[in-house]
Amino acid sequence: MNVLIGLITGMISGATPILLAALGGTFTFYAGIFNIAMEGMMLMAAFFAVLGSFFFHSWLIGLALAILGSLTLALIFILFSVRLETDEFVTGIALNLFALGITTYFLRQIFKVKGVFTSKSIVPVPQLNIPIIEKIPFVGPILSGRNLIVYIAVIATFFCYYLIFKTRFGLRVRGAGYNADSLDSSGVRTSRIRMQALLLCALFCGLGGAFLSLGYVTLFAENMTAGRGWISLAAIILVDGHPYGIAAISLLFGFFDGLGLFLQNYGVASQFTAMIPYIATLFALYVYARRVREKKGKRT
Amino acid sequence: MKRRLWSGLIGVVVALAVGALIMLAQGYRPFSTYAALFQFSLGGIGPFTTTLKNSVPLVLTGLSAAVAFASGPVNLGQPGQFVFGALAATIGGLYINLPAVLEIPLLLLLAIAGGALWSSIAAFLRRAFEMSEFIVTLMLNMIADFFTAWVIAFPLMDRKAYSPMTPQIVMNGWMPDLGLLSSSTLVMLGAVVLVWFVFHRWRAGYEWRMTGQNSVFARLGGCDIQRNFLAVMLVTGALAGLAGGLVVMAGPHRFIKGLGANYAWDGIMIAIMANNSIVGTLVYGVFIAAIQTGALGMELITNVPSEIAQVLQAVLVLIIVATREYTNVLLDRLSARRQAKERAA
Secondary structure: OHHHHHHHHHHHHHHHHHHHHHHHHHHHHHOOOOOOOHHHHHHHHHHHHHHHHHHHOOHHHHHHHHHHHHHHHHHHHHHHHHHOOOOHHHHHHHHHHHHHHHHHHHHHHHHOOOOEEOOOOOOOOOEEOOOOHHHOOOHHHHHOOEEHHHHHHHHHHHHHHHHHHHOHHHHHHHHHHHOHHHHHHOOOOHHHHHHHHHHHHHHHHHHHHHHHHHHHOOOEEOOOOOOHHHHHHHHHHHOOOOHHHHHHHHHHHHHHHHHHHHHHOOOOOHHHHHHHHHHHHHHHHHHHHHHHHHHHHHHO | OHHHHHHHHHHHHHHHHHHHHHHHHOOOOHHHHHHHHHHHHHOOHHHHHHHHHHHHHHHHHHHHHHHHHHHOOOOOOHHHHHHHHHHHHHHHHHHOOOOHHHHHHHHHHHHHHHHHHHHHHHHHHHHHHOOOHHHHHHHHHHHHHHHHHHHHHOOOOOOOOOOOEOOOOOHHHOOOEEOOEEHHHHHHHHHHHHHHHHHHHOHHHHHHHHHHHOHHHHHHOOOOHHHHHHHHHHHHHHHHHHHHHHHHHHOOOOOEOOOOOOHHHHHHHHHHHOOOOHHHHHHHHHHHHHHHHHHHHHHHHHOOOOOHHHHHHHHHHHHHHHHHHHHHHHHHHHHHHHHHHHHHO
16 A cells, blocks of 8 residues: 555656656747757756755745746747757757756856755755645545645646647747748747747746756756656657646656656666666657557558 | 858857856956866877877767768767767677787777667667657667666676776777877777768768758659668767777776766767768867866866866857858848849849
8 A cells, every 4th residue: 555655656756847847848849949958947947946945945946046047048048049040959959968067067166066966954845735635545645745846737737738728829839830920920920939938948847847856856966857858858749749648648757767766675776777767758659659650541 | 161160260269258258257267267278188299189089989979970960860879879889898898808909990890889789779660660769869878878887887897896887808908009199099080081981972971961951852863761761870870889989998998987978968069060061070079179178177277167168068069050050041131132132123
């Protein structure tokens, strides 16, 4: 029983950062931006979350700084890719490496350490206990007592669905990706919509990154995102950017993430358990490729 | 050609200026810092040969990325192919002991095979299931990383060492130094010449480039797209693997933890800066190696942390690419305006 609860809560923590980053990525996906900078945005956020929480002893300031850090990267993305018309792929790769470089540099410069920074003064984002639900057996310990950002992620899933499919803004975002020229000719500036999509993406990646360093664990490690931004990109592609589909896929990855930690208790080498989410991604891509092929087969 | 040279130079100057601003903001003196940086990497024959040696993995992974991007496949698997090449060369060097004349070519071949083996997985998945190589290679990077971490922590671990690493490979497999010059530099230059020749003078290279520029045209012209894709994946994997093997054979002579670190990603950036040109990759590779090599010396005398090299590199790639593309945009606009005027008149 406790094992099962542990697995499920592990799954939820593993899913949250991927879910948040992927939700952010849906905006740029629909807006027709080939955005691969989620990895870098999350890494920036994870670092600045620790920075804020450490110096101001407040997780709220940590969260705010995390989002600011992530937004900075989005602004650079906008400057280069939207304003200066640099290739998006190139901009994304360079920004990911920039994020890795600058966080490593600051880690050394501000905290005087290499590799990992951890301290008792870092205040983590609190867990939320829901009064009545927490008493229910089995469901209670799962639904209640999760990190605040987990609940934000759940709300964000519905919010993103609403924003993209039910509002005028969402229609414009989708228009920017579907047919930029007709959006422009209808009097909406595509470049402005794309900027807004990138900023929204950064907002969600900021939350995801903050969860990594102030929720999942309470420390900052060099390159601690470890490919989660890429997995979230895969998740977006797999479900064509639909928020609910992304939630399902993220939970699946979270499950494999949790499974890895769980298997470590049974003597499986940690290096192999750590591979599991990436192998799961490959498998998901395989299923997706087959589905696409079957669709193609039916059409012809 | 001339335009590319100028936009590259402008990009470098602007990027170094931005780097200077970052240093100023931190309270460092940019001029003496840069002076120290280039003093330690280019100031004299000793520092320069060290820079050349350090440029080997950067240039080779850069070549790998440049050939891949120019030919179509989005092979971002250089990091994984790099560590697999390094692992293959290490295993060969641990268990096979031949005279150096045979041992060195054998280990190099093993490294090449290791890299090609890892990239062939992505090629196979693309061929058999139409899985996009872009995310597949990225995922394979992570898997390769964990796999090699396991190999050096368990089956091949050196019991006398304090952190995960393999024992040293046999002496006959070490890349010899020719005076100050490391022989790995010569292997690198040989690879650059060979790749340039294949890419610009051979039919296969011509077909690859055509496929990269316009795959429909290439197919109508009679190229076998599938076969070319496979060939490019194998060749680029081999180049990245060779880089890994050379790092083991010329450097620590063993597979140590974090060996692959950032070489391969740096190589990808170098290919992007060079706009996938072979000669450009060599030039930018040596330049980036100079920054990385000099950064260590700079830290010794100026207290500026060597990690700034990483920041500087990312700024460099962004600004060089932006300068190039924005110059093109501006020139296109100018010519469009001129055409409009001519038409109006």
